[in-house]
Amino acid sequence: MKRTRIAEVLRSGQIGGRYTVMGWVRTRRDSKGGFSFVEINDGSCLSGLQIIADQGLDNYEGEVLKLQTGCSIQAQGTLSESPGKGQKVELKAESIRVMGWADPDVYPLQKKRHSFEFLRTIAHLRPRTNTFGAVARVRNAMAHAIHTFFQDRGFIYLHTPIITGSDCEGAGEMFKVTTFDLNRAPEKDGAIDFSRDFFGAPANLTVSGQLEAEIYALAMGDVYTFGPTFRAENSNTSRHLSEFWMVEPEMAFCDLEGNIELAVAFLKEIFASVLNTSEEDMAFFNRFVDSSVIGTLEGLVSQDFEVMTYTEGI
Amino acid sequence: MKRTRIAEVLRSGQIGGRYTVMGWVRTRRDSKGGFSFVEINDGSCLSGLQIIADQGLDNYEGEVLKLQTGCSIQAQGTLSESPGKGQKVELKAESIRVMGWADPDVYPLQKKRHSFEFLRTIAHLRPRTNTFGAVARVRNAMAHAIHTFFQDRGFIYLHTPIITGSDCEGAGEMFKVTTFDLNRAPEKDGAIDFSRDFFGAPANLTVSGQLEAEIYALAMGDVYTFGPTFRAENSNTSRHLSEFWMVEPEMAFCDLEGNIELAVAFLKEIFASVLNTSEEDMAFFNRFVDSSVIGTLEGLVSQDFEVMTYTEGI
Numbered sequence: 001m002k003r004t005r006i007a008e009v010l011r012s013g014q015i016g017g018r019y020t021v022m023g024w025v026r027t028r029r030d031s032k033g034g035f036s037f038v039e040i041n042d043g044s045c046l047s048g049l050q051i052i053a054d055q056g057l058d059n060y061e062g063e064v065l066k067l068q069t070g071c072s073i074q075a076q077g078t079l080s081e082s083p084g085k086g087q088k089v090e091l092k093a094e095s096i097r098v099m100g101w102a103d104p105d106v107y108p109l110q111k112k113r114h115s116f117e118f119l120r121t122i123a124h125l126r127p128r129t130n131t132f133g134a135v136a137r138v139r140n141a142m143a144h145a146i147h148t149f150f151q152d153r154g155f156i157y158l159h160t161p162i163i164t165g166s167d168c169e170g171a172g173e174m175f176k177v178t179t180f181d182l183n184r185a186p187e188k189d190g191a192i193d194f195s196r197d198f199f200g201a202p203a204n205l206t207v208s209g210q211l212e213a214e215i216y217a218l219a220m221g222d223v224y225t226f227g228p229t230f231r232a233e234n235s236n237t238s239r240h241l242s243e244f245w246m247v248e249p250e251m252a253f254c255d256l257e258g259n260i261e262l263a264v265a266f267l268k269e270i271f272a273s274v275l276n277t278s279e280e281d282m283a284f285f286n287r288f289v290d291s292s293v294i295g296t297l298e299g300l301v302s303q304d305f306e307v308m309t310y311t312e313g314i
Numbered sequence: 315m316k317r318t319r320i321a322e323v324l325r326s327g328q329i330g331g332r333y334t335v336m337g338w339v340r341t342r343r344d345s346k347g348g349f350s351f352v353e354i355n356d357g358s359c360l361s362g363l364q365i366i367a368d369q370g371l372d373n374y375e376g377e378v379l380k381l382q383t384g385c386s387i388q389a390q391g392t393l394s395e396s397p398g399k400g401q402k403v404e405l406k407a408e409s410i411r412v413m414g415w416a417d418p419d420v421y422p423l424q425k426k427r428h429s430f431e432f433l434r435t436i437a438h439l440r441p442r443t444n445t446f447g448a449v450a451r452v453r454n455a456m457a458h459a460i461h462t463f464f465q466d467r468g469f470i471y472l473h474t475p476i477i478t479g480s481d482c483e484g485a486g487e488m489f490k491v492t493t494f495d496l497n498r499a500p501e502k503d504g505a506i507d508f509s510r511d512f513f514g515a516p517a518n519l520t521v522s523g524q525l526e527a528e529i530y531a532l533a534m535g536d537v538y539t540f541g542p543t544f545r546a547e548n549s550n551t552s553r554h555l556s557e558f559w560m561v562e563p564e565m566a567f568c569d570l571e572g573n574i575e576l577a578v579a580f581l582k583e584i585f586a587s588v589l590n591t592s593e594e595d596m597a598f599f600n601r602f603v604d605s606s607v608i609g610t611l612e613g614l615v616s617q618d619f620e621v622m623t624y625t626e627g628i
Contacts, residue, residue: 005468042534042535043534128532133533136534140470157457157458158450175477175493176494177489178489183498183499185496185497215437220441220451227541230476242477253317
């Protein structure tokens with residue numbers, strides 16, 4: 001039977017319907033009644049699905065009772081209303097297949113809150129946490145909303161160069177890109193001989209696609225970039241990233257008013273879209289990370305923006 | 315009056331309706347009847363719009379008769395059926411405003427076919443040519459189709475790192491990224507002391523987001539990357555680019571058959587989408603660049619793919 005994502009089971013699963021789900025075990029609790037609750041998550045949404053594994057299963061003693069956080073399983077069964085608290089539905093398993101074991105003495109993620117500092121040391125596993133999963137889903141929703149916003153308005157998406165020889169108005173310190181052996185680059189007249197480097201000239205990582213976007217705007221009308229950008233600024237704050245994705249629209253035949261209109265519409269549409277498509281993840285952030293985030297976004301969506309001149313602003 | 319894009323005028327403009335269009339002059343022909351044909355293009359589609367400028371216009375003698383290829387104008391007027399060959403509609407101008415002049419002695423693009431080698435020397439203007447405009451529109455249509463394909467199937471879009479310390483199975487030669495002064499990098503025990511470079515370790519431009527995508531697939535289920543990738547291979551052929559955008563799906567709980575299914579569906583959907591959304595641009599490529607391109611894509615969309623083992627293949 002084809003796999004159904006947990007997000008789909010929870011959104012539109014039919015009570016009494018048979019489903020196959022696959023995911024990673026978050027918790028297992030054994031009831032004295034001779035069955036176990038196994039909660040699995042497959043990353044398609046924040047919520048997991050509760051699997052009811054009865055002792056009648058062939059591998060109940062041999063495998064189900066050994067399931068631990070991080071094990072990967074396939075469960076096939078019938079969707080039922082859940083009498084328990086915390087979930088509306090659960091899957092009564094007809095079979096459970098273990099696809100991967102996770103030794104609790106070694107597997108570092110357990111059902112508790114881990115610090116970001118600790119998670120940084122296990123970057124290969126942190127997407128399995130609620131926070132990183134929610135970040136990935138919301139980032140995906142925002143990226144999609146950004147493309148949809150511009151495509152709906154007839155903007156052309158550009159891939160501007162990442163490796164570049166220009167420094168775009170000195171927007172920031174740049175990383176150098178080279179194939180020279182460091183400290184063994186050829187010199188000429190006392191300076192590095194870049195004519196012998198890969199591109200025959202000094203090359204850097206872009207700080208902005210603006211110059212190329214302007215060129216295309218002056219041929220295609222309305223364009224946008226959405227790609228990675230770099231800053232070699234040595235300041236370790238949450239406001240300075242050395243690598244980040246940036247959106248840059250450029251419009252020909254547009255004035256300041258049209259620009260303001262686009263910026264306001266952009267913010268409202270992206271935030272409205274995320275509040276709508278990522279309700280569960282945003283509620284999670286609102287509860288555990290920033291209790292004002294939903295209120296702030298709803299305000300930005302529903303209220304008018306004040307427009308003022310720079311002089312008024314300062 | 316708000317600007318209407320030429321693509322929209324040609325697709326759904328009403329005969330007798332009044333429109334304001336803006337764009338760049340491709341040609342001007344003066345009729346002995348006391349009026350001029352001014353063809354403008356605004357990049358929203360391959361076709362331009364023919365503007366009929368009558369000698370009755372205030373600035374006919376002073377400006378319209380001086381319009382040359384590359385001038386930027388705004389024309390306001392009424393859409394009419396065109397009695398001439400080559401276009402169905404034309405705009406009878408009530409006013410023409412010149413926004414930018416282009417001196418024909420200096421402006422290098424003229425109404426003729428330029429070689430790619432020449433266009434390379436005027437990269438800031440080549441998006442105004444038919445070929446580069448069509449490439450930009452088709453690339454945009456494909457990028458959008460790629461995102462739509464994966465989003466419709468519940469895949470999570472990932473931005474994997476561009477600057478990386480790993481080299482992903484040696485997929486290719488890598489560019490080095492550094493903030494050291496070349497030939498002045500600090501050394502320790504006879505080797506470069508990367509602990510003092512920006513990231514405290516050697517850093518390169520990614521050759522693939524696969525490793526990070528695999529990590530996320532093993533937490534989120536189905537993911538994809540679509541971002542820039544780099545190869546420092548010094549071979550100047552049309553098959554080797556040092557910078558290009560790559561799509562990499564990764565799926566948990568999937569087998570070879572599911573993988574084949576996805577790959578086939580991907581190709582069929584992207585090609586069908588481009589044939590559908592970019593009909594005019596594809597017809598242009600089919601006529602001037604590769605007379606088999608539409609036939610090839612239609613074949614890929616409509617015919618079954620042959621599936622065979624590697625052993626059968628070789």
